[in-house]
Amino acid sequence: MDFGLTEEQQMVQDMAKRFAEDEIAPYIEEDEENHHYRREILTKMGELGLLGWSIPEEYGGNGMGWMEAVTALYEIAKVHTSWRLSISGNCWGPAFTINEYGTEEQKQKYIPGLVSGEFVGSFAITEANVGSDVGAMKTTAEDKGDHWLLNGSKMWISGGHTCDVGLVYAVTREGGGVKGLSCFVIDYRDIEGCERIPIHSKVGMWPAPTSELVFENCKIPKDALLGEEGKGFQICMWMLNNTRMGCATGSAALAAACGEGAAQYCNERIQFGQPIGKFQAIQHQIATLKLEEDAAKYLVYRAAWLKENKLPSQQATSIAKVYGCKAAVEGANLAMKIYGAYGYSTEYPCGRWLRDAKQFETLEGTSNIHMGIIGGIELGYQPNR
Numbered sequence: 001m002d003f004g005l006t007e008e009q010q011m012v013q014d015m016a017k018r019f020a021e022d023e024i025a026p027y028i029e030e031d032e033e034n035h036h037y038r039r040e041i042l043t044k045m046g047e048l049g050l051l052g053w054s055i056p057e058e059y060g061g062n063g064m065g066w067m068e069a070v071t072a073l074y075e076i077a078k079v080h081t082s083w084r085l086s087i088s089g090n091c092w093g094p095a096f097t098i099n100e101y102g103t104e105e106q107k108q109k110y111i112p113g114l115v116s117g118e119f120v121g122s123f124a125i126t127e128a129n130v131g132s133d134v135g136a137m138k139t140t141a142e143d144k145g146d147h148w149l150l151n152g153s154k155m156w157i158s159g160g161h162t163c164d165v166g167l168v169y170a171v172t173r174e175g176g177g178v179k180g181l182s183c184f185v186i187d188y189r190d191i192e193g194c195e196r197i198p199i200h201s202k203v204g205m206w207p208a209p210t211s212e213l214v215f216e217n218c219k220i221p222k223d224a225l226l227g228e229e230g231k232g233f234q235i236c237m238w239m240l241n242n243t244r245m246g247c248a249t250g251s252a253a254l255a256a257a258c259g260e261g262a263a264q265y266c267n268e269r270i271q272f273g274q275p276i277g278k279f280q281a282i283q284h285q286i287a288t289l290k291l292e293e294d295a296a297k298y299l300v301y302r303a304a305w306l307k308e309n310k311l312p313s314q315q316a317t318s319i320a321k322v323y324g325c326k327a328a329v330e331g332a333n334l335a336m337k338i339y340g341a342y343g344y345s346t347e348y349p350c351g352r353w354l355r356d357a358k359q360f361e362t363l364e365g366t367s368n369i370h371m372g373i374i375g376g377i378e379l380g381y382q383p384n385r
């Protein structure tokens, strides 16, 4: 067992940290205020290889795997959690899934653009009335012989109106369910009958675009099918077991941001003639932040190590995600308390941390759903994939 980073991992960490400080940090306040998605940040991430983890080099991959990926994502998400979504939205969502299930033609057509940042990616599962119960989705893809016809709508899709390419899950067999879904890879620049509506009412994650997609007799080519017809549910679960690492790492990083910010504030803020960090009650709060930060981080590394070594990782991924959410929400709460009135002001990031932390309890499987996965595997009711 090795708790240190390799030389290469340290270089990745330094590079990602520098990137986040130079390219993301200067715009945080402006982008928060305007709910602005800065496309050029994704382009730069692609140029630096930050979108190409575990992707074969022949399709533009960076030659590195899960341990390096979570190390880089952690540094980015610590500065602003919205930007962690680009790694899931481009790499672990569409590119990685196309690499696993796609034809050679699909791989060549889509993966290099997703990895280089030329394309913005997305994946669309959720619908207005279908969240946790993925098998109950209603959007249909009808086989019309020489094309598929999509009808229905998707909700809460990250990058839905800004993406070029994305995966869409839809019903292809009467009744849908676990055996009735299929996965499609869609080039949004080249289709008609799809309306993409931005959602502006989110509580947090303001610079990360979220959308509703409405498909009305939307014709997509026959070769848009990804993997086998009827295997969409399995593909979706395989994909989520990867993209969830984005949530797990992002939430652990957010907990760390809260801890680091609060510790700095404790040494600056003077009350009763001394830094507030000298009070034992505050020291215990800082200790709690540190405990949560470390536990969340090492659970992420364990899950990444299992993936890297192609060992069953589903339970470890769910544990890292549930624990990370808890650490982020508790961390943001504690940070806001420690910053006092300034924590409640928009001059400091506590409000953003708290708003952004709450997302993790819901997306890519709510905490209840992940507790079900963890317990179900532990009890032997389901395999640990």
Ligand SMILES: Cc1cc2nc3c(=O)[nH]c(=O)nc-3n(C[C@H](O)[C@H](O)[C@H](O)COP(=O)(O)OP(=O)(O)OC[C@H]3O[C@@H](n4cnc5c(N)ncnc54)[C@H](O)[C@@H]3O)c2cc1C
Pocket (backbone or CB within 6 Å): 123, 124, 125, 126, 129, 130, 131, 132, 133, 155, 156, 157, 158, 159, 202, 205, 210, 359, 362, 363, 364, 365, 366, 367, 368, 369, 372
């Ligand atoms: C910012 C953001 C970005 C998102 N991005 C995407 C995206 O890119 N692509 C995409 O497809 N989706 C996306 N989503 C949707 C997200 O994945 C869903 O919100 C999530 O799967 C939960 O579904 P739901 O919100 O409909 O909640 P529901 O499923 O309606 O759950 C409501 C409540 O009931 C509980 N519950 C439901 N079923 C059970 C059960 N069996 N046991 C115990 N409790 C249960 C839940 O835990 C929750 O507390 C995004 C959401 C947000 C907020």
